[in-house]
Amino acid sequence: DIIHSQIQPLLDYFQKVIPLSNDEKQLVTNFFKPRLYRKKQYVLQEGDVCNQFNFIVRGCLRMYKVDDKGNTHILQFAAENWWLSNIGSFHERKPSELNIDALEDTMVLQISHENLLLLYINAPKFDRIFRVLIENSFVSLQKRLLQNISSTAEERYNSFLDSYLHLTNRIPQTQIASFLGITPEFLSRLRNKQTKKP
Amino acid sequence: DIIHSQIQPLLDYFQKVIPLSNDEKQLVTNFFKPRLYRKKQYVLQEGDVCNQFNFIVRGCLRMYKVDDKGNTHILQFAAENWWLSNIGSFHERKPSELNIDALEDTMVLQISHENLLLLYINAPKFDRIFRVLIENSFVSLQKRLLQNISSTAEERYNSFLDSYLHLTNRIPQTQIASFLGITPEFLSRLRNKQTKKP
């Protein structure tokens, strides 16, 4: 049926980390709820506590901070088969300084904080699965930080193209600039330079 | 005895996350081995696989990358009661691109990859403990990345002083500059400016 077809990508994802029993699959099916967000709709708004852990089935989200001057700085994009939540706010149950919204119409599977704790209690295997999951996120975040303290904007842009090629045509450049930590104007000049040179 | 007094800070640390049974304490005592590194000694060298997960009892370590131009970029300092390992290399069992060495004589408690897996099997509670531990690391790493894409060097330096005040007198400025992603010269100018102004 419809619900089962929607949950399948998530079951596949877990399966790749550690195989699940039928009981565990059932728990996932019970606890994760599908939800559709329309383009530009907020998934999490600054000031609210992040109460959902999101797995993206289709579409694309971004998480960002708006600074004192009103500039937005994008911490993360997330498309199909990625996770996105404000982990700090989610676990410490305190108001988020970050926003999450949809760059396209986006279907997510989400589990509430309460139900994630229940999931951990009912199936400790998920302690391990989510540990592995966040270890991977940690490693890619660390790579990105390293890039940021050691490379020029041009190098960062090229390595963004390497990692996120499938996203470059879906995301406006102004968003990419904000992810790279440069202005849209300067990104435009970089692109201009690259089409001329090689 | 000596071993028990050395392991105590680690037991205290775990205890604050989730209380341990005596059996679990015993496992920790069996699996974690104390080791002393002298100032400038490598804990992990580029090209080797990271095989130890390190908890610092006393002293200070740094993890860094040396880029193509020979510049070093510091990803992390770790002093008393912090963890430091190349998590990517440790879990994926592949050669490290990062180095770890000692800024002072440093006593660590370390568990090998093999024994950590055994620990997880013998006491699944540690799946959860290490999940929480890495969630916290993830959150602080994300804060730092946000700082880096949204703030000036001066703002980053000030927030470094806020977070690591206890380290500023232990660490040479050239190391701090490399952590902030600026040159030692420019950091010197920033400090000069700040002593004059307020």
Place this chain on the structure above:
DNA sequence: ACTATTTCTTGATGCAGTTCATTGGAAAGA
């Protein structure tokens, strides 16, 4: 199809931060 909004490009100018070179001082080693 038309309008409004958003996104991309390009130029001129300014500043934050780098690079290179030099000096003085402090710590570490013998």
Place this chain on the structure above:
DNA sequence: TCTTTCCAATGAACTGCATCAAGAAATAGT
């Protein structure tokens, strides 16, 4: 104690990137 190595400070020239402004092109809404 003397030497060597490391570290901090500072000047001058340079560059990567931001800012402001304005126009062109593409997208979305009706």
